[in-house]
Amino acid sequence: MEGPSLTDLIAFPKSEDGCFSSNLPPVFAFSESPSTGLEPGGQGAVAELQIHIVAAVPDGPHGPVWLKPLGQEATRKVTPEYQRTEVERLVQVLQNSANYQDPNPSVLIALRLAGNPFSLAERKLLEGLKENAVRNGASLSSGKLGLYVLALIASCEDPTRLLTSAQGTDTAPDLVTLLSNKLGQEMKNIEVKGHPLTTYYQVALALLGLCQQRSYISKSDVNTFTQAAMHDRFSFGHQFSVDTAAVAALALRCLQQGSYKPAESIRIASIKLSLQLFCAKTAPGTIGNLYSTGLAMQAFFANDKHIPSVVWDCRKTLQEVLAQVKQGAFQNPESASQILPPLVGKTYLDVDQVTCPKDVNNRPVPVLPAADSGEITVDYSVTDTLPGSQYFNRSITLKVPGGTTLLQVMRRAQEKQPEYFKFTEIITSWGPFITSIADIEATDTARTYWQFLNGPLPIPVGVAEYQPSDGEHIVAKFTTY
The missing domain is CATH 1.50.10.20 (Glycosyltransferase)
Known part of the structure; x- marks a missing residue:
């Protein structure tokens, strides 16, 4: 059984091809050829990549069994x-x-x-x-x-x-x-x-x-x-x-x-x-x-x-x-x-x-419970190392109840050492958005903001939701976007 031929053409910067070839199985393989790009007038050469699906199931009775080509729709799975x-x-x-x-x-x-x-x-x-x-x-x-x-x-x-x-x-x-x-x-x-x-x-x-x-x-x-x-x-x-x-x-x-x-x-x-x-x-x-x-x-x-x-x-x-x-x-x-x-x-x-029925559902809405446990230790640091700024790096170790949010940790740090950890916030649909820490203010004109990291990784939710674990080191880093 023959494998799939060329299924599509796509233009990518060359730095992008490593991602797909590293995912197994299946593997997307690319062959490059020069192209003048997609912009009018051919500005900015990019690599044209021919996409093939090359992964195979090795135990077919007549050799490799090729996967379905691009173009076949996936079935939307809904909650059982x-x-x-x-x-x-x-x-x-x-x-x-x-x-x-x-x-x-x-x-x-x-x-x-x-x-x-x-x-x-x-x-x-x-x-x-x-x-x-x-x-x-x-x-x-x-x-x-x-x-x-x-x-x-x-x-x-x-x-x-x-x-x-x-x-x-x-x-x-x-x-x-x-x-x-x-x-x-x-x-x-x-x-x-x-x-x-x-x-x-x-x-x-x-x-x-x-x-x-x-x-x-x-x-x-x-x-x-x-x-x-x-x-x-x-x-x-x-x-x-x-x-x-x-x-x-x-x-x-x-x-x-x-x-x-x-x-x-x-x-x-x-x-x-x-x-x-x-x-x-x-x-x-x-x-x-x-x-x-x-x-x-x-x-x-x-x-x-x-x-x-x-x-x-x-x-x-x-x-x-x-x-x-x-x-x-x-x-x-x-x-x-x-x-x-x-x-x-x-x-x-x-x-x-969406259909818009006229009936109104008057069922009461129950309130969901919250969880809490034990006492934990959290390290909290604030840093500003942007070029042209005044270097700032302060840390504090806090003991807080388990289930404490990062916003509550920040407030505890502010209470203990306001000269280093005071902050301001605005309320958005995602919850509080931190606008300044230690009088270092994020602005749209400078395209700066406060990023919160757990080690090297950004926290996945906002400061009002994220709950640090015991021994975790949270870093508030002043950076650009």
């Missing part, structure tokens, strides 16, 4: 019935959040995709989002506005003519036009300064919102975005960002389905991101870290033609995620909202397929 309790826990987290947080579009999207009757919590979220969009729509970031559009589509609302119960029809704002303008500002900044006004994660959400609304997106804007994907711009803190790549892959798939141009650039960038996400798989089954897995699963479901089902069997990922939910992970509504859709076999591309 006997594990639906874990899904219900996530739904409860999201419904509970409607009572104590500002309205979050990601939460409403996830609840609508879960397919349950339109609950009181969802109605409250919807009205809150609409009222906030009317009052503060112009101040929302491009990505947040993109999520607002997706949430409204999932709720059978028209984002081009937003009406609230306390508003007349003559003042209804057009969120789609506003989103289109914000995307234009992002693209202009990329052209002038080489990076978006915010981040590529936000740009991807903006594109996804406009695409799901079937709005106009210029060919040049699409090309700018695909070139960013091809030239590895989707990183944060000098590390490949699974979250950004996943949302970008969702946006590109939407653009493909909507027949946006340039079609070939969209196709090739989509394949590249799918393979990069595949390379972010970990042994336990997560993609990147646990909390980036939800968006990455959505990207794989949406782009299942690029990764064959035999290459990525999502059952392992699904079981790992469900096990973590059972152990109490995903208590933050933002993280829960990203993992819930793939657990029910949905992605953000399904928001326009």
